Amino acid sequence: MDVLGFYPMWYVPMVGSGIVIALIASFHVMASHTSVGAAVLLAYLATKAYRENQPQIYDYIKKYLLGLLVFSYVSGSITGPGIWFSATVVNPRGISALIHNFVWVWATEWVWFVVEVTFVYILYYTLGKIDRKSWTRLTWIFAVASWATMDVIVGILSFMLSPGHEKWFTTGSILDAFYNKNYFPHLLERTAFMFAIAGTVGLAIAALMKKDLPEKVYKEIVRTLSYWGIGGVVFGLMFFVWYMATLPERSYVVLDKVIPIYLKLPILIIIPIVLAHFVFAAVRPQAVRFWMAYPLYALIFFMGVYPEEKVREGIRKPYVAGEFVWVNQIIARDVPAKGIQSQVPIIDQKGLLTLNPFVPEGLKKINPQNEIMAGKTIAILECSGCHNVTGSVGLRPFGQKFAGMTDRNVVYSFLTSYLRNNHPPYMPKLTGTDEEVRAxxxxxxxxxxxxxxxxxxxxxxxxSSEAKKEVQP
Ligand code: HEC
Known part of the structure; x- marks a missing residue:
């Protein structure tokens, strides 16, 4: 019997499994962008302290490093593997597609990450114990390693959106996959905005140390952070425009029609607020307050990073990786270079219930007794990545999307005309046998x-032959 290499399905009712990844990922992005931005800022400040012989700047750097150690590195190292763990449970085939392309890229990532984490400890514990020139050099190794961890991940993330060109499908080359069309603007945009994130928390730390630092040193630190922050926002916006120009066609439809305003608007509001805060700090360093800077840092999470990550995942629809794996894990097109074939024809011919080895035996052949359950199984397998398929609230709930359709024939003709023959760019084609569509x-x-x-x-x-089996969702 034919089977396709599917995995067990994890259905999270109401909110959907994607939200689990999005939450963990957003925390991670916040922690990692803070630490990568800070690594570069601190290397710059260390160089300044050394060149201009301003030893008090080191006190500030030390405090910031301790903050990174306790906050970013602990939460970053917990949430980083958390992303891959949750993503593996939610979408094993998507992750598998990525691993088959990028295994050595991940190995590289790991090497940079080890260097980064080792260096945050080395820097913290050797400050003041080795000569300043050597220490300053170490800060630049830390900065480069930190940035490289992001660089490597951005290549993979932007490939998830799209390989960007047809070439990859025939070459299968890792370089074609990594250096996709979206890669450079994405990398530069993140690089710029992370200075705004790190700068904002840096201002909070500076405000806490105002009394301990000579006025001149304090002002210089605040101004330096503010200039980097202003530059980060301004360049970030420029690279954002470039980023937008490199999106695949379907992403514009998703952005326009699907992404809700409550995700887009906060991003547009928080950016000028962050910019205004930096300008204010540059003009009046003495007026910077912890109670302003720190809540702003938290707001960046809720209004900037979380919505941004949601939007980035949204514009990838209906694919989860490389424009060949759909969110529902069905392989949607041929990738000749990898010997991968579209599974749509075979699923249309033989049926998803038969081909998925984790569908209980009693549901593989549809009959009047099991029809409703078979239909629910198909909904979970094919639609639950983006819909709450068993309720009326939460993630694009079926209860609302199909409101009023109590007649199965009405649903059937809607599904065939709308999702099977002419599916919108944000949804996969409804695949399976006609019998399955009826179920x-x-x-x-x-x-x-x-x-x-x-x-x-x-x-x-x-x-008749089988005892009752139950499968927990
Ligand atoms: C890749 C994600 C994804 C998958 C998988 C998916 N949908 Fe959708 N669906 C969407 C999006 C996005 C919308 C747009 C409306 C919204 O955001 O509320 C949508 C909207 C709909 C609508 C309302 C009409 C419309 O276009 O706005 C129906 C009905 C629907 N989906 C049915 C299904 C069914 C049935 C399946 C499974 C066979 C399915 N969807 C699978 C993402 C998906």
Missing amino acids: LSAYIAYLISNGGSVSAKIEVPNT
Whole structure:
């Protein structure tokens, strides 16, 4: 019997499994961008302290380093593997596609990361114990290693959006995958904005140390951070425009039609606020306050980083990796270079329920007794990456999207005309046999007839030969 290499499905009712990754990832981005930005800023400050012989600047650097050690490196190292762990559970085939391309890139990432983490300790514990010139050199190794960790990941992230050119599908080359069209603007945009993030928390730390530092030194630190912050925002916006110009066609549709205003608007509001704060700090360093800078740093998370990560994941739809794996993990097109073939034809011919080895035996052949459950299974397998398929609230809930459609024939003709023959650019094509589409229609009509909400459980109806089996979602 034919099977396709699917994995067990993790269905998170209501909010969807993607949100689990998005939350962990956003914390990670916040911690990592703070530390990468800070690594460069601190190397610059250390150089300044050395050249201009201003030893008090080292006190500030030491405090910032301790903050990084305690906050960024602990939370960054927990959430980093957390992203890959959750992503592996949510979308094993997407991760598998990435590993098959980028295994050595990840190995490189790991080497840079080891250097980075080692150096934050080395720098903190050798400050004042070795000569300043050598120490300053070490800060630049730290800065380069930190930035390189981001550089490497950005190549993978932008490939997830799109290889950017047809070439990769035939060459399969790792360099074509890594240096995709979106890579440079994405990297430069993050590089610029991270100075704004690190600068904002840097101002909070400076404000805390105002009393301990000579006025002149304090002002210089604040001005330096502010100039870097202003530069970060201004260049970040410029690179953002370039970034937008490198998106694939479908992403504009998603941005325009799908991404809600409550994700776009906060980003547009927080950027000028951060910029204004830097300008204010540059003009009146003495007026910088911890209670302003630190909450602003937190706001950057809620209004900038979290929505930005959600939008970035959104504009990738309907794919999860390289424009050949859909969010529902079905391989959507041929990749000749990798010997990968589209699975759409075989699923249309033989059916997803038969081909997915984790579908319980009692649901593989559709009959009047198991039809509704088979339909629910298809909804979970094909649609739950982007929809709450068992309720009326939360993530694009089916209860709302199909409101009023209590007749299975109405659902069927809607699904075939809208999702099978002419699917919108943000959704995968509805794949499977005609019988499966009918089962999905029956389930959806049943869901709507039940008030738009049913249990997420998959129950395999009692068939003559088999005892009742239950599969927990
Ligand atoms: C890759 C993510 C993704 C998958 C998988 C997906 N959808 Fe959608 N779906 C969307 C998006 C995005 C929208 C746009 C509306 C919104 O954001 O609320 C949408 C909207 C819809 C709508 C409302 C019509 C419209 O275009 O706005 C229906 C009905 C729907 N989906 C059904 C399904 C069904 C049935 C499946 C499974 C066979 C499915 N979707 C799979 C992302 C997806």
